[in-house]
Amino acid sequence: MDLQELYQEIIVDHSKAPRNHGPLDGANRQADGDNPLCGDQITIYLDMDGDVVRDVRFEGKGCAISTAAASLFTEAVRGKTRDEVEALCASYLAMVKDSDALPDVDALGQLAALHGVSRFPMRVKCATLAPHTVLAALRGDGATSTESEDA
Amino acid sequence: MGAFDAAAHRRDFPILEQRPHGKPLVYLDNAATTQKPTAVIDEIARYYREDNANIHRGVHWLSQRATEGYERARGDVARFLHASDEREIVFLRGTTEAVNLVAHGWGRGAIGAGDAIVLSELEHHSNIVPWQMLAEEVGATIRVAPIDDTGAIDVAALEALLDERTKLVAVSHVSNALGTINPVAAITEAAHRVGAKVLVDGAQACAHEPVDVQALGCDFYAISAHKMYGPTGIGALWGRLALLESMAPFQGGGEMIARVTFEKTTYNEVPHKFEAGTPDIAGVFGFGAAIRYLDAIGLEAIAAHEHALLVDATERVSAIDGITVIGTAAAKAGILSFTIDGVHPHDAGTILDLEGVAVRTGHHCAQPVMDHFGVPATVRASFGLYNTKEDVDALVTGLARVRETFVG
Numbered sequence: 001m002d003l004q005e006l007y008q009e010i011i012v013d014h015s016k017a018p019r020n021h022g023p024l025d026g027a028n029r030q031a032d033g034d035n036p037l038c039g040d041q042i043t044i045y046l047d048m049d050g051d052v053v054r055d056v057r058f059e060g061k062g063c064a065i066s067t068a069a070a071s072l073f074t075e076a077v078r079g080k081t082r083d084e085v086e087a088l089c090a091s092y093l094a095m096v097k098d099s100d101a102l103p104d105v106d107a108l109g110q111l112a113a114l115h116g117v118s119r120f121p122m123r124v125k126c127a128t129l130a131p132h133t134v135l136a137a138l139r140g141d142g143a144t145s146t147e148s149e150d151a
Numbered sequence: 152m153g154a155f156d157a158a159a160h161r162r163d164f165p166i167l168e169q170r171p172h173g174k175p176l177v178y179l180d181n182a183a184t185t186q187k188p189t190a191v192i193d194e195i196a197r198y199y200r201e202d203n204a205n206i207h208r209g210v211h212w213l214s215q216r217a218t219e220g221y222e223r224a225r226g227d228v229a230r231f232l233h234a235s236d237e238r239e240i241v242f243l244r245g246t247t248e249a250v251n252l253v254a255h256g257w258g259r260g261a262i263g264a265g266d267a268i269v270l271s272e273l274e275h276h277s278n279i280v281p282w283q284m285l286a287e288e289v290g291a292t293i294r295v296a297p298i299d300d301t302g303a304i305d306v307a308a309l310e311a312l313l314d315e316r317t318k319l320v321a322v323s324h325v326s327n328a329l330g331t332i333n334p335v336a337a338i339t340e341a342a343h344r345v346g347a348k349v350l351v352d353g354a355q356a357c358a359h360e361p362v363d364v365q366a367l368g369c370d371f372y373a374i375s376a377h378k379m380y381g382p383t384g385i386g387a388l389w390g391r392l393a394l395l396e397s398m399a400p401f402q403g404g405g406e407m408i409a410r411v412t413f414e415k416t417t418y419n420e421v422p423h424k425f426e427a428g429t430p431d432i433a434g435v436f437g438f439g440a441a442i443r444y445l446d447a448i449g450l451e452a453i454a455a456h457e458h459a460l461l462v463d464a465t466e467r468v469s470a471i472d473g474i475t476v477i478g479t480a481a482a483k484a485g486i487l488s489f490t491i492d493g494v495h496p497h498d499a500g501t502i503l504d505l506e507g508v509a510v511r512t513g514h515h516c517a518q519p520v521m522d523h524f525g526v527p528a529t530v531r532a533s534f535g536l537y538n539t540k541e542d543v544d545a546l547v548t549g550l551a552r553v554r555e556t557f558v559g
């Protein structure tokens with residue numbers, strides 16, 4: 001495992017210039033995600049049109065991994081149905097928790113860049129905060145914490 | 152006296168021979184825990200091979216050996232801290248348990264409604280939370296002495312918090328987050344003028360500079376073996392004999408009693424009344440070995456060596472673009488805490504790890520300190536007796552890699 005494998009250009013880029021960052025006017029769902037061990041906090045805003053994510057933005061502060069994951073997720077879920085987002089999150093969570101699995105690039109797209117995190121157990125929670133918060137927003141849970149999930 | 156040979160001492164620590172990610176292991180997380188020399192590892196194994204028995208109980212040969220070794224270590228700790236009496240040393244699980252013992256055994260009797268406990272803004276959570284719990288229970292208030300922008304306690308402001316309602320000042324000897332060495336003797340003198348007792352959290356000090364509780368003048372001093380090249384799970388509280396004798400026991404059980412009937416139990420004498428149950432005997436043997444190891448090298452020499460590393464590292468790290476050192480007090484132990492513009496400490500920690508450099512990143516269990524400086528976390532490099540100039544080189548090189556990755 002080397003540095004470039006974990007901190008791929010796309011991750012560094014999204015961490016320094018996160019996409020869809022800031023509050024979302026007209027959001028009809030939102031959830032706060034909290035990683036108390038790191039102090040990372042994010043809020044995901046969703047504007048749902050029925051079953052479809054019409055728009056999505058996030059706010060928050062964290063390390064490069066958690067920021068890039070949130071930024072990439074906002075890009076990935078826009079336009080997807082609820083079932084598609086659930087499937088995407090499941091595929092992603094499987095990737096970052098299992099270092100033996102090859103990422104499903106077709107399903108994950110640019111999120112596959114985060115596969116290197118699976119080799120760093122201490123950092124997996126940084127990478128899972130965004131999808132858990134997306135799921136909490138989607139399901140109307142309001143809040144989630146990396147310490148309450150089975151990560 | 153010859154030059155301090157850190158490279159030779161390094162060879163006493165087998166764990167440091169490993170190569171994480173194919174790089175030499177550069178261990179700069181000594182404030183979290185120190186590594187263990189062969190002398191300590193072997194003593195624990197030797198205890199189990201040759202001396203293992205329960206202490207203060209049996210009349211047999213092994214029990215006598217175990218008891219003698221256990222009490223010998225108590226003497227080692229007493230001499231190390233310059234206690235006037237071996238009975239002033241209570242073996243506990245560590246600094247946290249020592250603070251909790253004082254809060255329960257002394258605080259509940261001595262601190263009442265309307266009384267005040269003075270802490271500093273520098274404290275580790277383990278020297279905050281037990282006092283908050285006690286204050287809530289008895290109706291006392293917590294007063295916090297502020298720090299200045301170098302991370303030094305404002306002693307005049309602390310003195311202004313002292314009055315006849317102040318029963319306790321609880322302060323760290325060395326800040327774990329910033330490395331500030333606090334003027335404990337001056338604080339103690341001021342506290343005693345109003346009749347307050349002083350507890351010192353010595354966890355970060357005791358393996359890095361000579362500690363003399365008589366010179367400090369304090370009333371309680373708490374330490375953890377694992378931060379002094381000894382095993383985890385064992386530590387000690389030093390307290391003035393009369394204070395310890397006045398204190399209620401912490402936990403009930405075997406060893407802490409003199410006589411038990413169902414009508415009434417009389418307690419054993421100090422320190423045994425605080426050591427209920429079978430203690431970590433092997434840990435105490437290892438603790439004693441760690442102290443003898445430190446004594447053989449000498450705390451004065453260790454302090455001078457770590458100070459030289461701190462000066463070198465501070466100069467070179469603060470010269471890197473975008474790095475801000477947090478904690479610049481005039482008196483500091485070997486702890487260098489810093490932030491890097493545009494880089495989260497956890498990312499810096501991971502990149503340094505890939506270079507073989509172990510540092511701590513986070514709030515260091517001292518969130519009020521982080522709040523004071525307006526940062527969520529820092530990168531912390533902390534030095535031990537086996538660190539070398541090459542370790543500082545590796546840190547500086549690693550930080551260049553961090554900058555390359557995130558700043559370009």
